Amino acid sequence: MKIRSDIIKVYKDVHIWAGIVAGLMLFVAFYAGAITMFEKPLERWATPPAALAPPVPLERAEELLQATLAAHPQAARRYLLMVEPSADLPARVVWREPGAKRREFVEHGASFGPGGELQTQRLNKAPVAQWIDTLHQRVGLPFADPLARWLMGAVSLLYALALVSGLIVVLATLAKDLFALRIGKNIKRLWLDVHNALGIVSLPFHLIMALTCVVFAFHDEFYDAQDKAVYAQGIQWGREEGAAAPAPGAAPLPAAELLRRVERQLPGFRVFGFEFEQRDGVLQAAVTGLDTRYGTRARTYASTHLDPYTGTVDPHDLPGHQGGWDAAVNTFFMLHFGSFGGNTVRWMYLLLGLAGAALFYTGNLLWIESRRKKDRGQGGATQTRAARALSCLTIGVSLGCVAGISATLAATKWLPARVDDLGAWHQGIYYAVFVAALGWACVRGAARGAVELAWLCAALTLAIPLSSLAGMLGLGGAWNHGGMGAVVDVAALAAVPAFALIALRTRRRMARGHADSVWAAGGAGTAAVRSEEVQHARA
Structure with missing residues (x-):
């Protein structure tokens, strides 16, 4: 496809700056969001x-x-x-x-x-899974609604703009460069190939995320318009219009009988439980469960109203029974949460979420390397303040997010026996580690900071299964559910060598890469690392 070079330049600039502004917040959103794909197993693992x-x-x-x-x-x-x-x-x-x-x-x-x-x-249901989900929703910002929601909407709009402009940029060479991974001395070209491949292959997923995030960010405004356009008389909750009021002194049906009546009306719907609430002196009820044939508005369940006195279900809120408008709204939630297709889709969304985080990370690396001042003489080249600042922010925010989440998860097995406000402690641990990592990256520089923080991520992630092991052994007041949390511990163990490999590869890049790059330690640090590399090669 032939596109004029001046048009490509315009869209390239739009893509770069939209990605730079939103990329770091999107890294937090995607990394935390990938973990929340298994929020319910994580919640069970974390609950004493x-x-x-x-x-x-x-x-x-x-x-x-x-x-x-x-x-x-x-x-x-x-x-x-x-x-x-x-x-x-x-x-x-x-x-x-x-x-x-x-x-x-x-x-x-x-x-x-x-x-x-x-x-x-x-x-004492553990709040750590909900906290990670909140972190995902607020793109890592320590603000409450509605400010965080509006900022998330602005980031999502920039995200959509970066996707469209990036697609236009790569259209000209799409067929030639789609699966090209040119491994060699040109590190920038390799990162560009990885970035383009991740972006193109996962483009439908990213378009879904961008669109649904905008809907979530401005859902109050959309719902206000919906109330006026669709529900002019207001949304009717509770008992169906025209349904007979319960007789004085009437008692709700027992749970076993309610279950039998619901199963007759909703074949294929697996009932988890019934919820009852007094509203204006009248007992209202809802049934919660899951029909695996349909995607749901929530991640792991669907809920609808029922009459607690007759067992009559109002199914209009359930997937498979909804009208066109409600089904369209349900689709937005279903596509964002991956609440269809069971664990297969959840694992796919988890991998796509991690790939999305890598996409934003590589985008920042490309910008930094493309603006590197090359060493034309013997004295070295001083990099721009913008390149050095963005490199430190990229390392500090990205690895700080990873380290903070691992730290607060590792603390899950120890906190319940020691503190009362678990939610505040989980938030405090995350932000303390995050801010410390960001400060460390700024003080140590991008190169040294990246190596040291990657090792920190490996150590804190290893602490997750070690905490479960301590609970199995009954050490220090920790606890463990046994086999129930195996998937969380195994996933953490699998991530440890990945972070260790990142640390080793970054250290190698620091030693063997361009001395005028922000990823070079410089001076004695580089000489020491190179000396170690030489000794290792001789051994």
Whole structure:
């Protein structure tokens, strides 16, 4: 495809500057977002085991509920009857109470002890998975909504602009350069080949991410317009219009009977549990579960309303039963979360997310190398302040994000026995490591900082399975669920040699690359590294 060189230059400049501005924040969003593809297994891995007795049979759920309400009347405001208790919700009856912070709630579980006595316990569901998801949503920025959401929307628009302009730039040589990886002395050409290959192969995924992120960032504005255009009378929640009100003194159906009626109405829908809430003196209910034939608006479940007195389901919120408009909205969420196709799609999205982080990292490397002042004489070349600053930011933000997430995950097994506000501690650990890594990169320089921070990432990632091992051995108050968290620990172990390889390759580049590059240590540092390389080669 023939495109005029002046047009290519314009789009190349647009691509470069849009990518530079948004790239570092997008690295955080993609790396954290890749991890959240398995948010539920991570949440189960990170949640301490409960001290409650095993859940009672579903047929005894009503008996347990009545005993719980008698001992804790406040539970009647909002409670759950779990059909399938899990590690993060290990009780048949769970109720929620407002927490100390806005929009925060505290969960409690109930069961019958060996002697038939009522047991209750506060459930300490680990917040680390939700925190990583929040980090992903806010592109790493320590701001609350709505500021973080608006900034995320602006970054997403720049992201879309960089994608389109980058595609136009490579169209002229697409057939020739798509799978070319020219490995040799020209490091810039190699990084360009890697960058182009990652961008073109994963372009549909990136277009989906950019479009859906814009929708999420400005969803309040879209919903306001939707309310006026589609729901002129307002969205109707709860009991269907025209449905008969419950008779005075009527009691909701037992959980076992509700389950039977829901399964008759929704074949193929796997019920996880029922949620009940008092609204204006009327008991409202919802059923939560999953039909694997359809993608969902949430990552791992779908929910809809039902009548707790008759068991009648209102299926219009469920995938496969939605109207055209609701199905279109559901598609945006489904495509962004990868909540279709099961674990196959989740693993694919995880790999694409990591590849996306690499895409933004290589984009910054290309900009830095393309503006390198080459050494034309014997005295060396001083690089521009912009190149040195961006190189330090690239190393500090990227590896700081990786190290911060690994550190807060490694702390998961130790914090519950020592602190109360787990969420604040997880945030504090992440940002402390992140800021320290960023400062270290600025002080040490891009080359030395990259090597040292890559080793730090390897060490902190190794600490994740080591913490689980300490829990298995009962050391220091740590804990472990046994085989349940194997996938998290194995994934962390697999990442350790990858970070070690990055450290070794970066050190080699520092020693053997261009002495006038920002990736060269310079002076005695370079000489020492080269001496070590020579000794290693002789050995």
